[in-house]
Amino acid sequence: MPDAPATITYSVPKPADHPVVGVEKTGVMLINLGTPDATSYWPMRRYLNQFLSDKRVIDYPSWFWQPLLQGIILTTRPKKSGAAYASIWNREKDESPLRTLTREQCEALTARLSDCTDLVVDWGMRYGQPSVPDVLQKMFDAGCRRVLLMALYPQYSATTTATAYDEAFRKLLEMRWQPQIRTVGPWHDDPLYIEALATSVEDHLATLDWEPEVVITSFHGLPERYLKAGDPYHCHCAKTNRLLRERLGWPKDKLKVCFQSRFGSEPWLQPYLDETVEHLAKEGVKRLAVISPAFVADCVETLEEIDQEVRDEFLENGGEQFTYIPCLNANEPGMKVIETIVRRELAGWIG
Numbered sequence: 001m002p003d004a005p006a007t008i009t010y011s012v013p014k015p016a017d018h019p020v021v022g023v024e025k026t027g028v029m030l031i032n033l034g035t036p037d038a039t040s041y042w043p044m045r046r047y048l049n050q051f052l053s054d055k056r057v058i059d060y061p062s063w064f065w066q067p068l069l070q071g072i073i074l075t076t077r078p079k080k081s082g083a084a085y086a087s088i089w090n091r092e093k094d095e096s097p098l099r100t101l102t103r104e105q106c107e108a109l110t111a112r113l114s115d116c117t118d119l120v121v122d123w124g125m126r127y128g129q130p131s132v133p134d135v136l137q138k139m140f141d142a143g144c145r146r147v148l149l150m151a152l153y154p155q156y157s158a159t160t161t162a163t164a165y166d167e168a169f170r171k172l173l174e175m176r177w178q179p180q181i182r183t184v185g186p187w188h189d190d191p192l193y194i195e196a197l198a199t200s201v202e203d204h205l206a207t208l209d210w211e212p213e214v215v216i217t218s219f220h221g222l223p224e225r226y227l228k229a230g231d232p233y234h235c236h237c238a239k240t241n242r243l244l245r246e247r248l249g250w251p252k253d254k255l256k257v258c259f260q261s262r263f264g265s266e267p268w269l270q271p272y273l274d275e276t277v278e279h280l281a282k283e284g285v286k287r288l289a290v291i292s293p294a295f296v297a298d299c300v301e302t303l304e305e306i307d308q309e310v311r312d313e314f315l316e317n318g319g320e321q322f323t324y325i326p327c328l329n330a331n332e333p334g335m336k337v338i339e340t341i342v343r344r345e346l347a348g349w350i351g
Contacts, residue, residue, distance in 0.1 A: 025142065113342070149183045193337045233269075281314050285319065
């Protein structure tokens with residue numbers, strides 16, 4: 001047999017100033033909505049300005065919306081929103097509960113994925129700090145050449161999931177060397193998520209010495225026209241509610257779906273939470289529970305709006321006993337959902 005051809009190798013010397021090439025890693029970024037840095041006027045104004053200037057959230061033409069936002073809304077709303085945040089503020093860490101809980105979820109996920117080598121887990125906020133672009137750059141600088149983005153919204157909406165990923169994609173436009181990107185889609189009907197919700201309901205109600213006559217699943221609202229424009233959020237919420245009710249084995253009138261946090265004068269998704277709670281109390285319902293499946297971590301919409309404002313509204317209109325069922329947060333059932341989804345989406349990237 002003829003001799004095998006000699007192997008020829010070429011060596012190109014690196015320039016003296018060539019960047020250090022490290023071990024390639026994989027990143028996972030958990031993304032939540034956002035938080036102000038403080039409850040005073042200017043931090044609240046900066047946060048609300050960024051949030052309410054997002055075209056995914058408020059899609060009015062800029063010529064109409066920005067004068068209204070800058071001239072009226074951001075003059076008055078920071079004080080009101082700041083008071084709401086102040087009533088639930090984590091004073092030990094001097095931050096909002098959402099920032100605390102998202103950090104805890106990141107730490108818990110890091111521990112649960114400790115068997116995965118060369119994996120970096122971090123978290124960012126769509127509005128406020130730490131920002132999604134800053135965290136993405138930080139992960140790239142740490143060697144992450146593949147990044148999984150997980151927006152922490154079980155039900156998809158352009159106002160939440162899409163805008164979170166938009167912010168990451170805008171950062172990619174600036175990067176000379178882009179990492180590979182994957183995004184996590186909605187998990188509103190994932191059996192593990194439904195089971196986690198059901199377990200949280202059962203465990204919470206087991207701590208009470210009374211049984212609610214009605215339980216409400218309250219989801220953050222959207223203008224009705226967003227649904228008509230093709231946003232699937234309403235359908236995802238309805239399916240989550242139905243699957244949860246079926247898992248709990250409850251009749252339709254036991255678990256009701258509502259929508260909260262409406263803003264402005266145009267019609268939003270209905271039924272409205274505040275009106276429903278008032279109606280139930282006046283109709284003779286004495287015992288009520290509320291859970292918020294759209295949020296994976298407690299925040300101002302749950303701790304202040306529901307556990308304070310809605311509670312007061314129910315009791316003031318004739319209700320007698322009210323309980324708020326906390327979000328999954330960094331508890332075992334909720335973290336099992338996040339871990340399972342992350343491992344599934346990382347398939348082929350990690351061993």
